[in-house]
Amino acid sequence: MKAVLTSGWGFQSRLTVQDKPAPGKPGPNDVLVKVHAASVNPKDWKLNYHIAMAASPLLVKRLPPLFGDDLAGTVLAVGSKVTDFAVGDRVYGMDMRLRTASLAEQTLINQKRIARMPVSLSFAQAAAMPLAAQTALQGLRKGKASAGSRVLIIGASGGVGTFAVQIAKIMGCHVTGVCSGKNVQFVRQLGADDVIDYTLGDYRDTAGPFDLVFDVTSYESPNTCAAMMAANGWFVSTGGDLRSMFFTPLYRLVGRNATTVVVESWRADLEALAAMVDSGTLGPIIDSEFGLADSEQAYQRSRSGRCRGKVVIRLVDEHGC
Ligand SMILES: NC(=O)c1ccc[n+]([C@@H]2O[C@H](COP(=O)([O-])OP(=O)(O)OC[C@H]3O[C@@H](n4cnc5c(N)ncnc54)[C@H](OP(=O)(O)O)[C@@H]3O)[C@@H](O)[C@H]2O)c1
Structure with missing residues (x-):
């Protein structure tokens, strides 16, 4: 072969x-x-x-x-x-x-x-x-996303982010996406309620508060996003580099709601995603x-x-x- x-x-x-x-x-x-x-x-x-x-x-x-x-x-x-x-x-x-x-x-x-x-x-x-959509689903779950949650998705236009925006909307969240200017309209079309163009300046001191910051880029940390987090809000990283993979969960030791998602493929999750696709809410x-x-x-x-x-x-x- x-x-x-x-x-x-x-x-x-x-x-x-x-x-x-x-x-x-x-x-x-x-x-x-x-x-x-x-x-x-x-x-x-x-x-x-x-x-x-x-x-x-x-x-x-x-x-x-x-x-x-x-x-x-x-x-x-x-x-x-x-x-x-x-x-x-x-x-x-x-x-x-x-x-x-x-x-x-x-x-x-x-x-x-x-x-x-x-x-x-x-x-x-x-x-x-399979990999990107399950990362999005499992990351949103780890961050306790539910109807009414205010969710920030950093990296909203990429492989994981495009699924995260859509799935968070299906969950009933209020979604803010972060991407560069050329993708703002695209992320809005995916369903995001608000979109931040990260090239226009540092939004981290003005945006929020968010119940969940889902960082798909791995550029951020619970510290850099602290000003945007609601009390008891969650920070979830996809751990795209070793620093965020291993250090993000350590913030739990100082009482912060922070974790890394490490995707696993499960039939139940794939079936749930297939049902979303076939109902026309996810693509x-x-x-x-x-x-x-x-x-x-x-x-x-x-x-x-x-x-x-x-x-x-x-x-x-x-x-x-
Ligand atoms: N732990 C796990 O299980 C797991 C699973 C899947 C993925 N990951 C990790 O998650 C990360 C993302 O994966 P992916 O498949 O989504 O990657 P990707 O498709 O390559 O992401 C590309 C996107 O990132 C956006 N981006 C780049 N810099 C940005 C910034 N500063 N702010 C906001 N958006 C930015 C780009 O948008 P612009 O062009 O608009 O900047 C582009 O649309 C990777 O590091 C990957 O290794 C981990």
Whole structure:
């Protein structure tokens, strides 16, 4: 099968499509998926890319496919304990464990990490959802978002932020999004009640108070956002760098409501998101689409930090070819 691997090593490494053996038979709880589409998350190049770069030149050639967490595709085979999925089902999901690499024509994934795709979406649209939409959902829950909560979403125009704005509105929150000027109208169209253009100045002393500050950029901290927080308000970070990943939860030690969301894929969450999509209240935003052979360009686009929604990689066109 075709899979994305690295060629070269260290800073010379580039993603290329190569032939690799197909995954073996599914384990008892595994589903073998023919991947129709995958999507790119910053974690892919922050972590997986560096694992490949750190491996010795000799090891690089032997590495299994490592790239890609999100997938949408059709079931090719199921393990002995899988009763909820059958061959031919259209599924979507993600697994951050290295075993599941979605930039490959076939991959194995644990049955608890997938669900049936929203019926109203194409494979490319469905592949844009699992990691980013579940991060948004789980982050909002961790920050105790509920009807009437005043929620600030910093990074509202990116992969996670576009879902967070929409899901917070579905939860009945009053949503303020933060993005650059070129995305203000776009974030408003997603449903945000108010939008702040961060290029116009430091809003942190004037905006608020917010019951939840959901920082998707990882540039902020409970301290830098203190003036915007309501009493007992929550600060939730997606922990996009080591500082915010490890230090944000430590604010709990001094009595602050602060935490980091570390996304996990759960069937119940994927089903809840699919129901939102099929009821017409939630939709993925696609920044750009690439073919498998152009995975390196897709990663470069994500690395730009300027994506509006998600970068998708198609392995099969919508006619199944
Ligand atoms: N812990 C977890 O489980 C988890 C899960 C998912 C993601 N993450 C992390 O969360 C972060 C965001 O992920 P993502 O997929 O949403 O990334 P992304 O799609 O690459 O985010 C791009 C967006 O960030 C916006 N942005 C950049 N600088 C900004 C600023 N100063 N203020 C407000 N917005 C700004 C850009 O908007 P403009 O062009 O308008 O500036 C762009 O729309 C990453 O660091 C990722 O690693 C963590």
